[in-house]
Amino acid sequence: MNKPRLTYLLTAISAIFALSSCEKEYTNYSVSNATLQEYVDKFLEEAEARGVKSLNPYKTGLNMYFGDCHEGAAGVTYYENPIRIVIDEETWNKYTNYADGKSQNEHTVFHELAHGLMYKKHYNDTLPNGEWATMMAGDPIPSGFIPNTNFRGERRTYYLDQLFNSSGTKTPSWAKPVFDDPTEGLTKMVDDDFSAEFDSKHWTTGENSNFKATTNTGEFVFQNKSTNNYIVPLKNITASNSGDVYVEAVLKVEMSQSNRTFILEFGEEQDNGDNTTYTYHYASFHGIRLRIGNMRCYAPYGQATSPKNIFGNDYVKVAIRKKGDYMYYFIDDKCIYKDIIDTNIGGTSYGFIVYSGSTLHVKSYRIWNDGTVSQYRSSAERMPQIIDVEERETPNK
Numbered sequence: 001m002n003k004p005r006l007t008y009l010l011t012a013i014s015a016i017f018a019l020s021s022c023e024k025e026y027t028n029y030s031v032s033n034a035t036l037q038e039y040v041d042k043f044l045e046e047a048e049a050r051g052v053k054s055l056n057p058y059k060t061g062l063n064m065y066f067g068d069c070h071e072g073a074a075g076v077t078y079y080e081n082p083i084r085i086v087i088d089e090e091t092w093n094k095y096t097n098y099a100d101g102k103s104q105n106e107h108t109v110f111h112e113l114a115h116g117l118m119y120k121k122h123y124n125d126t127l128p129n130g131e132w133a134t135m136m137a138g139d140p141i142p143s144g145f146i147p148n149t150n151f152r153g154e155r156r157t158y159y160l161d162q163l164f165n166s167s168g169t170k171t172p173s174w175a176k177p178v179f180d181d182p183t184e185g186l187t188k189m190v191d192d193d194f195s196a197e198f199d200s201k202h203w204t205t206g207e208n209s210n211f212k213a214t215t216n217t218g219e220f221v222f223q224n225k226s227t228n229n230y231i232v233p234l235k236n237i238t239a240s241n242s243g244d245v246y247v248e249a250v251l252k253v254e255m256s257q258s259n260r261t262f263i264l265e266f267g268e269e270q271d272n273g274d275n276t277t278y279t280y281h282y283a284s285f286h287g288i289r290l291r292i293g294n295m296r297c298y299a300p301y302g303q304a305t306s307p308k309n310i311f312g313n314d315y316v317k318v319a320i321r322k323k324g325d326y327m328y329y330f331i332d333d334k335c336i337y338k339d340i341i342d343t344n345i346g347g348t349s350y351g352f353i354v355y356s357g358s359t360l361h362v363k364s365y366r367i368w369n370d371g372t373v374s375q376y377r378s379s380a381e382r383m384p385q386i387i388d389v390e391e392r393e394t395p396n397k
């Protein structure tokens with residue numbers, strides 16, 4: 001009875017030896033979670049699809065897990081043996097609740113894997129319109145820029161092409177957008193020129209301790225005297241923005257030195273008692289840098305350089321065109337940013353966000369749309385109101 005037992009034992013021991021020698025090259029590989037593993041698989045697939053077959057973290061080692069990255073970072077790579085990547089769990093979970101969550105979380109993992117598996121360093125060169133030339137933007141971020149990369153649609157394809165084949169990638173067409181006549185095919189619905197003719201029903205005027213709004217100087221002027229940010233909506237607008245639309249305003253902004261932000265918005269609003277909640281697409285100006293996003297996203301995901309400063313002495317025409325699945329942003333009739341829409345926000349809300357201490361001067365305001373008409377609304381519902389602008393910081397990687 002004893003003898004056969006010993007044989008079984010020896011067989012079992014040799015089987016363990018065989019297994020461990022076989023798997024020795026895998027012992028440095030640990031990805032803590034099936035979701036992260038899916039992104040690793042996807043990264044390797046994207047590499048292989050572009051002819052890069054040399055990446056093998058199972059052999060070279062990788063230790064990746066969710067943890068706590070400090071100082072506002074979404075992910076950190078440590079050059080240890082094996083390479084260690086920490087994905088910030090809090091940031092990841094925050095993003096999953098927003099429309100840009102999937103693309104931003106994917107970008108985070110891919111960016112860290114490019115550090116860890118390809119030894120890519122941060123690279124902050126920009127494309128002709130001022131957005132990142134690679135998906136490896138990072139510290140130190142130049143002043144006025146945000147670390148986020150728009151990682152959706154054709155941009156994602158370009159950034160991956162560039163990552164895996166950096167010498168063979170041409171400047172993408174979306175970085176030199178052209179849109180000759182943004183009003184083509186649309187009907188003019190609002191045509192307010194404060195030096196000539198305008199519909200006073202669109203504009204709330206008056207003064208209280210927080211703001212002063214007038215139209216008697218050949219401009220609409222909104223002076224925000226308060227320490228809050230104000231949304232200044234147009235009212236009684238019939239132009240729906242759920243279809244194709246073009247909106248333009250000739251304006252300039254005077255502001256207190258400390259707060260160089262101004263937002264042109266359009267989207268939808270919901271009444272809830274005393275206040276109205278706004279959900280909008282926005283073009284947000286910080287000096288000559290433009291940040292682009294919408295309220296369904298965690299943070300502004302797009303950016304470009306404006307050819308003109310709306311905080312300067314000159315008036316600037318700022319415009320947004322929505323056409324089919326794309327949005328186009330213009331400064332003085334020059335298209336500077338083209339973006340795919342994956343978040344449709346539709347309504348009849350148009351307006352501005354004027355930051356604390358700033359004064360907005362509008363010379364003219366015009367809207368064209370595809371003819372969709374909605375009902376007039378009561379003017380009382382669209383008074384300027386304090387808005388808690390949640391333009392969140394974008395995380396470093």
Ligand SMILES: [Zn+2]
Binds near residue numbers: 115
């Ligand atoms: Zn990085």
